[in-house]
Amino acid sequence: MRRLAQAAAVVTRLRLDELMSAWVGGRDSPMQIGLLCVFDAEPFRRADGLVDLAGVRAALALRASRVPGLHRRVVWTRPGEGRPFWAEDPAFAPPDLVEVTTLPPGTDLPSWAASRAATPLPPDRPLWRADVVGGLPGDRVAVLLVVSHVLADGAGGIALLGSLLDQDPAAAAPVVPPAPAAPLPSHRQLLRERLHEIADAARRRGRRGRRDRRGAGGPRAGVHGLTEIRAALAEFAGPEPVTSLPRQVGPGRRLGVVHVPLPELLRTGHALGVTVNDLVLAAVAAGLREYLTARDEGVPGPVLRASVPATTGHADRQVGRMLVVGLPVGEPDTARRLAVIHHATTQGKARLRAADADVTDLRLPVPVARPLLCWARRFGSRRLTLSVTDVTGPSAPLWLAGARLRAAAPIAPLSAGVPLTVAALSYAGEVVLTINASDSLTDLDLLTEATARGVAALRELAGVAAERPPAHAW
Template sequence: MIDRTSSDDLVSLASGMQVGAVVVLERDPGGVEALLADRVRAVPRLRRRLIRAPFGCGRPVWVDDAGFDISRHVHRVVCPAPGDDAALLGIASSLVTRPLPRSSPLWSATLVTGLAEGRAALILVFHHVLSDGIGGLAVLANLVDGAPDVGTTPFPAPAPSRRQLAEDAWAARFGLPGRASFSGLRWPSSGSRCSLNHPTGPQRRQTMARTSVSRLHAAAHRCGGTVNDALLTAVTGALGTVLNGRGDHVDELVVSIPVSARRSTTATHLGNSTSVMPVALPTGGDTRSRLTRIAAITRSHKKSATSVAPIFRTLKFLGIADWFMNHQHVVHTVVTNVHGPDHPICLGGAQVVGLIPLSATTGNVTVAFAALSYGDAFTVTVVADPEHVPDLLVLTEALQTELDLLD
């Protein structure tokens, strides 16, 4: 079977976005390179590279990398003193913003030693075309201890011939339904102009705030909402506080919420299956009333989430996609939330004591938020362009305050 990119994959490929996670370990597990060399066999995409198909032969395809070498993907660094969260996130930020070479499988793993309390961390980075958030969890599930043995499969498999690619492309053209419509997409009108939108540079800085799933669930339940609604309440409240401090008085912000079209996936079915839900949300009012309003708003919008691929393809065809991404005033920020493992996991015999999501911003969105749960722990990463968000620490403190108010 030919492994092709999807329409959503093409959007990710064009944006160059990279995502990942920091797997915090109780200790250095040792032998990480050998461990990953064995376990990547369960995830075909981790040993495949992306190639363009010949003219008339359809979208790019994933093919086995005949020269696959695990040492090109697994690295080791020592965290600078004092080995705290800030130092670890500094390393993670530099890795997730460093473009992965397109000539190889699009991922990297970096073991970080020298952390406080004798801990270590494995920083996993994926190009977004390789996997979305739920797909990333499927990858992690196959790398940790207790993953099922996949046995031995022939590697590398021969790449499909030009004839096979052409036949597959023609079959796909005649087998697909009609062109996607934009009619189901409820884009808000142009959002309030504020300092959150500015063309971003290459640098990113990440900070984080923490709370518990049980706290968010209880607060959301009282207001008829979900854990994600509680997260959005904290984010909008924190942004409202920071914007007021900047002299930007904004009553509502448009938040782009990625919505996965699947609840789960497997390591053999990765790629992107993500729709977007741009929603105008309030920034003011007390925490409980704002949560109640946000829960009602998101309920009314969930059926309107749609893929951005048709829109992006049109913009690319017109030659204005990059201009639009750098000048749009529809979306102020992006908030993602992925439900992680419910039970403790181990890697190479070392217990995983924390999971930290890694995200990125593109276009003129200067700050974004990514959340990931692990057991009852709930970690929110704030990623920003430091040139345009010099008050990132103030924003992070405001976010922590808002999360603490959710009780």
């Protein structure tokens, strides 16, 4: 970071991992993650028996003011000004980012939330939005939190949720006095800052070159990132099998939800010697097999590719690594299907550990990096059927002004040409697995129920007794 000569602002340029999410999103497939939260409504019950939705909105807005990451917006720069940068939003007003709506009778809450999460966020405001949703059956109120992937990935979004909510039911949200934001730098100031950055980069290259000539230098800058891109693309050799799953992604969404007690899933994984992520992939493979069979599609041996994000090991970056796992939907045996998946994930993780790099290690000018990464994304998307992600959430309950968070359902974004995203999130002893699909996909209920049966088959394979998951008024 460098302080500008004539402005109080500090320019923090977007990293490549943040820019990637802005580059690869589309009009109907913005890179935005959603989290559908269902709370007890009783603490917000009014004297007339109705839920005080405005009170929920005020409680959220008050807590948003204490989370620094929610104050920031991206300033999208002009030519010559350098990369876009983060800045405190001079017009930041949390109530403007929290909306209130009442769910129409008969509307499916998860699918409404998935469609709403795909509504693009304004680029000139802080990159998040919350919706307080009333009209739910039972003693419940919902909050949909939507965050741009530029701001946070899945794990980062859960960290934001932890900062936004309370750790204790009696906790009072601290009143944070608003601090005036510094004015945004002018075009002239940004040009001057860019010249300083170019000069600094030239000096660093000179020092690095001198070290290389003395034999103390490492590999050329950027070679690790290019190597990781080539390795990832090599896993997409050959076309993806053709199925009836739609490839066109429109603005509408449908969301299937599966609830599984976390202790049950952990015991199953321990008994079978696999990870929770392996179990999720195997359940999805079983669900897809049953779904395609029910649609009279022969599945004698196809393997459908799934992308699986993998952590980079760098706390200051978003996930920049990806496993490509072949899901053996043509395999009828549950044990063999799981074994194939476990072998693939084990080998893939070993490769990533050996590489010790990700695509964000790419060191190329933005005009070169952007088309390269966008092409790689399009190339991979044509050879994928779905993406699957698994995020560990809080193990203890969270609260909002005394209202307990009962359940949290993740909503992973769809990419253009990839018809399905599956996300699993653990929270307070439960795993919620969601299947997000374009609304052009028919029979999503069948796929959801088949995936739940896939979880049950794995539990039976391990000899783990079923626990009844709690009921939720979704």
